[in-house]
Amino acid sequence: MMHADFYIPTHLFFGENALNKGKDMLTAAGRHAMLVTGKQSARKSGALADVTALLKDAAITYTVFDGITENPPLLTCFEAGRLAAKEGAQFVIGIGGGSPLDAAKAIAAFAANPSLSPEDIFDDKKRINPALPIFAVPTTAGTGSEVNNYSVLTLPSGLQKKTFKAPDSWPRAAFVDPRYTATMSNDTTLSTALDAFAHAMESYLSPRSTLFSENAALFAAREIFDVISALPTTYDAEMRARLALAATAGGMAISVTGTGFPHPLGYSLTLLDGIPHGRACAVFAGDYITYNEKSESGRARIANFAAAIGAKPAVLKAFLPGVAGVSLSMTDDEIAQHVELIAGAKNYANSPYVISKEEIFEIYRAHFKTK
Amino acid sequence: MMHADFYIPTHLFFGENALNKGKDMLTAAGRHAMLVTGKQSARKSGALADVTALLKDAAITYTVFDGITENPPLLTCFEAGRLAAKEGAQFVIGIGGGSPLDAAKAIAAFAANPSLSPEDIFDDKKRINPALPIFAVPTTAGTGSEVNNYSVLTLPSGLQKKTFKAPDSWPRAAFVDPRYTATMSNDTTLSTALDAFAHAMESYLSPRSTLFSENAALFAAREIFDVISALPTTYDAEMRARLALAATAGGMAISVTGTGFPHPLGYSLTLLDGIPHGRACAVFAGDYITYNEKSESGRARIANFAAAIGAKPAVLKAFLPGVAGVSLSMTDDEIAQHVELIAGAKNYANSPYVISKEEIFEIYRAHFKTK
Numbered sequence: 001m002m003h004a005d006f007y008i009p010t011h012l013f014f015g016e017n018a019l020n021k022g023k024d025m026l027t028a029a030g031r032h033a034m035l036v037t038g039k040q041s042a043r044k045s046g047a048l049a050d051v052t053a054l055l056k057d058a059a060i061t062y063t064v065f066d067g068i069t070e071n072p073p074l075l076t077c078f079e080a081g082r083l084a085a086k087e088g089a090q091f092v093i094g095i096g097g098g099s100p101l102d103a104a105k106a107i108a109a110f111a112a113n114p115s116l117s118p119e120d121i122f123d124d125k126k127r128i129n130p131a132l133p134i135f136a137v138p139t140t141a142g143t144g145s146e147v148n149n150y151s152v153l154t155l156p157s158g159l160q161k162k163t164f165k166a167p168d169s170w171p172r173a174a175f176v177d178p179r180y181t182a183t184m185s186n187d188t189t190l191s192t193a194l195d196a197f198a199h200a201m202e203s204y205l206s207p208r209s210t211l212f213s214e215n216a217a218l219f220a221a222r223e224i225f226d227v228i229s230a231l232p233t234t235y236d237a238e239m240r241a242r243l244a245l246a247a248t249a250g251g252m253a254i255s256v257t258g259t260g261f262p263h264p265l266g267y268s269l270t271l272l273d274g275i276p277h278g279r280a281c282a283v284f285a286g287d288y289i290t291y292n293e294k295s296e297s298g299r300a301r302i303a304n305f306a307a308a309i310g311a312k313p314a315v316l317k318a319f320l321p322g323v324a325g326v327s328l329s330m331t332d333d334e335i336a337q338h339v340e341l342i343a344g345a346k347n348y349a350n351s352p353y354v355i356s357k358e359e360i361f362e363i364y365r366a367h368f369k370t371k
Numbered sequence: 372m373m374h375a376d377f378y379i380p381t382h383l384f385f386g387e388n389a390l391n392k393g394k395d396m397l398t399a400a401g402r403h404a405m406l407v408t409g410k411q412s413a414r415k416s417g418a419l420a421d422v423t424a425l426l427k428d429a430a431i432t433y434t435v436f437d438g439i440t441e442n443p444p445l446l447t448c449f450e451a452g453r454l455a456a457k458e459g460a461q462f463v464i465g466i467g468g469g470s471p472l473d474a475a476k477a478i479a480a481f482a483a484n485p486s487l488s489p490e491d492i493f494d495d496k497k498r499i500n501p502a503l504p505i506f507a508v509p510t511t512a513g514t515g516s517e518v519n520n521y522s523v524l525t526l527p528s529g530l531q532k533k534t535f536k537a538p539d540s541w542p543r544a545a546f547v548d549p550r551y552t553a554t555m556s557n558d559t560t561l562s563t564a565l566d567a568f569a570h571a572m573e574s575y576l577s578p579r580s581t582l583f584s585e586n587a588a589l590f591a592a593r594e595i596f597d598v599i600s601a602l603p604t605t606y607d608a609e610m611r612a613r614l615a616l617a618a619t620a621g622g623m624a625i626s627v628t629g630t631g632f633p634h635p636l637g638y639s640l641t642l643l644d645g646i647p648h649g650r651a652c653a654v655f656a657g658d659y660i661t662y663n664e665k666s667e668s669g670r671a672r673i674a675n676f677a678a679a680i681g682a683k684p685a686v687l688k689a690f691l692p693g694v695a696g697v698s699l700s701m702t703d704d705e706i707a708q709h710v711e712l713i714a715g716a717k718n719y720a721n722s723p724y725v726i727s728k729e730e731i732f733e734i735y736r737a738h739f740k741t742k
Contacts, residue, residue: 003385003386004383004385004386004616004619005383005384005385005386005392006379006382006383006385007381007382007383008377008379009380009382010378011377011378011380012375012376012377012378013376014374014375014376014377015374015375015376021376176375211590211616215586215590219582219586245375245582248375
């Protein structure tokens with residue numbers, strides 16, 4: 001029996017003036033908004049100014065929380081949630097890359113449940129009140145967070161990420177205007193595109209994939225590979241639009257399937273070594289192909305995937321870690337620390353071939369054991 | 372700029388035991404349900420028994436309204452809505468073909484707004500309370516009503532259809548179990564498949580189509596054409612599953628775009644001449660291609676569509692009206708009556724080539740003027 005369940009309740013407005021097309025949904029959500037951003041991209045892209053102009057027009061007041069850092073810390077979201085409750089925010093708008101978007105989901109839950117302790121957010125029974133309505137305005141083309149209910153948070157130790165995911169953490173609407181991605185550096189453009197590609201490939205291979213998620217994953221992978229395999233030195237408006245829609249499609253795909261092992265393996269590189277998330281995942285894209293080719297169904301899936309995007313498995317194995325361009329050197333002890341921190345991830349089971357802890361060691365050693 | 376807006380809030384559970392997979396959503400919706408069915412297919416297919424068993428297990432009471440006839444009359448929905456309110460129904464489950472599913476949406480609106488007069492349902496300002504939650508269990512593979520917010524109702528004259536569509540008339544969940552379609556006759560299987568094919572083709576050609584709706588439309592058309600072009604004398608479980616998923620994909624596609632002129636032209640044949648809806652639309656599929664080929668963009672779209680499903684435009688022009696097998700004979704006056712009743716439809720503007728009233732006459736004459 002084919003798999004075909006489907007659920008994406010987010011209303012997607014895509015393209016130039018996306019905010020304007022969907023502004024009625026924003027202005028119907030309440031009288032005071034919490035705007036969640038990082039320090040830079042929300043302002044630089046013009047997205048924050050567009051949102052605030054629209055709110056002012058509708059006489060909706062707002063509080064800006066611009067303290068979201070990369071790999072958003074659970075404790076920052078907790079504090080922002082308290083602030084949102086104190087200010088009487090009735091809805092939350094995340095504006096920026098994956099970090100503010102993921103943070104907005106956690107903040108919406110904390111704001112509606114002021115008695116939660118930070119770690120309580122992961123406990124479905126403790127979140128009693130429905131989260132505030134969430135809206136997402138991405139300024140990168142990678143995360144896909146605007147069309148799923150995942151919020152990847154950094155735990156207080158600063159060494160581990162944990163995914164918060166609730167039935168009410170889907171954005172009510174996503175406003176994807178590719179123009180907001182135009183101020184990204186080439187470096188960030190590539191890193192975030194690699195994140196979206198990882199979503200597409202890991203989703204396509206997942207045993208949980210459905211006809212709908214497969215379509216979205218192949219569309220995303222094809223578009224991204226087509227754009228980045230040319231190794232562009234500048235990204236024009238059309239390329240930005242293709243990447244933006246591809247990233248959104250990738251976010252839809254993983255909303256069905258979740259991600260595979262490159263994600264946790266990448267988390268350790270991001271938190272311990274400061275490697276941006278997309279590049280950190282792409283380091284392991286070749287390994288993902290190689291290990292999955294050990295299983296018959298994995299080999300067939302990889303072959304389909306590569307053919308559908310006009311590539312070959314061997315090309316992807318070389319190309320993706322190559323453009324990620326990550327060069328690190330670790331001792332055995334350092335590798336062990338990286339592996340221990342991600343040993344509990346659930347992603348390993350989510351591919352045709354399930355890697356063991358020993359194999360995770362092997363993968364890290366092959367890449368980084370030079371000390 | 373590419374079109375890519377997207378919004379399908381319905382939770383789709385597809386496949387064997389779809390009801391069981393999603394039963395928590397049903398049982399969380401209230402303590403008393405209104406079950407909306409026609410006279411036959413809900414019972415014959417086993418769907419009604421499965422729904423009632425599940426409700427009984429959860430100690431949820433229910434009222435069965437089995438009075439929905441083909442091309443559901445507005446007045447029947449109005450009465451059923453009053454009954455639902457009187458019985459204290461908190462949610463509505465439509466079980467059957469397109470008629471009970473469409474009716475369930477209207478009934479959910481009437482039940483929540485007992486002061487509406489029948490025609491008030493079309494007035495967004497008069498429907499003050501949100502509709503009761505709606506669930507859909509299709510027993511045919513055609514309508515797609517389970518994944519959109521359209522409800523096509525027959526007006527009190529009995530001569531015209533009008534579409535009711537509200538932001539809260541999306542089913543909360545759709546339970547698409549292809550086994551429920553196994554008791555359909557070959558005749559109904561073909562007619563409903565032709566309806567789904569019409570959705571796919573008309574959606575693909577619509578100027579409102581998006582990358583998402585196009586994907587869904589092509590998937591639907593390819594699957595249906597593949598199954599029915601072999602003119603099967605029996606439909607096995609795999610064929611039924613393919614048609615069921617294709618019909619659902621077609622319903623998603625038209626949720627974005629709406630339908631084109633074969634739909635209104637077919638309505639007159641259905642209400643005045645008793646031709647089943649799917650066949651009635653298929654009569655005009657060749658005309659839809661021919662007229663759209665008069666515009667450059669229409670010609671290109673038709674060529675893409677045909678190529679993507681492994682057909683040629685000329686083959687589709689002959690095949691679709693051919694299998695519809697509708698033979699009618701009309702006088703000029705009768706043709707004029709057919710045309711007048713559908714003159715106000717909005718569908719005409721929804722294709723690359725916009726046909727005129729005179730052209731609608733031409734089309735009817737070419738098919739039926741034998742008296």
